[in-house]
Amino acid sequence: MKKINEKELVREARKAMERSYSPYSGFSVGAALIDTEGRIYHGANIENASFTPTCCAERVAIFKAVSEGVKDFSAIAIVGSGGNFTAPCGVCRQVMREFCSDDFEIYLADKNDNIKKYTLAELFPESFGPDDL
Numbered sequence: 001m002k003k004i005n006e007k008e009l010v011r012e013a014r015k016a017m018e019r020s021y022s023p024y025s026g027f028s029v030g031a032a033l034i035d036t037e038g039r040i041y042h043g044a045n046i047e048n049a050s051f052t053p054t055c056c057a058e059r060v061a062i063f064k065a066v067s068e069g070v071k072d073f074s075a076i077a078i079v080g081s082g083g084n085f086t087a088p089c090g091v092c093r094q095v096m097r098e099f100c101s102d103d104f105e106i107y108l109a110d111k112n113d114n115i116k117k118y119t120l121a122e123l124f125p126e127s128f129g130p131d132d133l
């Protein structure tokens with residue numbers, strides 16, 4: 001497995017954020033997801049005039065990868081245009097729970113490149129997942 005450099009992954013998330021389609025909120029989010037082979041999947045939030053179909057950057061990245069047949073992930077980096085740390089919403093945490101293990105790493109970066117590191121288990125404890133059915 002390729003070693004993950006969190007700063008590199010944050011840089012990729014910033015690149016992804018440039019592709020955000022967010023005319024309604026004006027809030028851009030970028031995500032960079034890395035699989036266990038070291039391949040990176042970029043995601044940006046994509047909004048909609050009808051609001052509900054809006055998809056977060058994290059889910060765009062995850063769904064891109066899953067639709068390419070990839071389901072083994074190591075980490076995701078997330079950045080938001082607000083400048084503060086942008087943590088994944090509840091829906092995205094649930095989607096991570098579907099495909100990622102407890103030790104999946106989540107890096108949040110603020111505008112000064114300070115990085116907070118969490119595991120999925122830390123951000124989404126006592127959750128419901130595929131093994132609970």
Ligand code: THU
Binds near residue numbers: 022025045056087
């Ligand atoms: N958003 C994300 O893309 N990821 C998050 O973790 C939080 C929120 C998006 C959804 C919407 O397009 C905008 O940010 C404002 O909520």
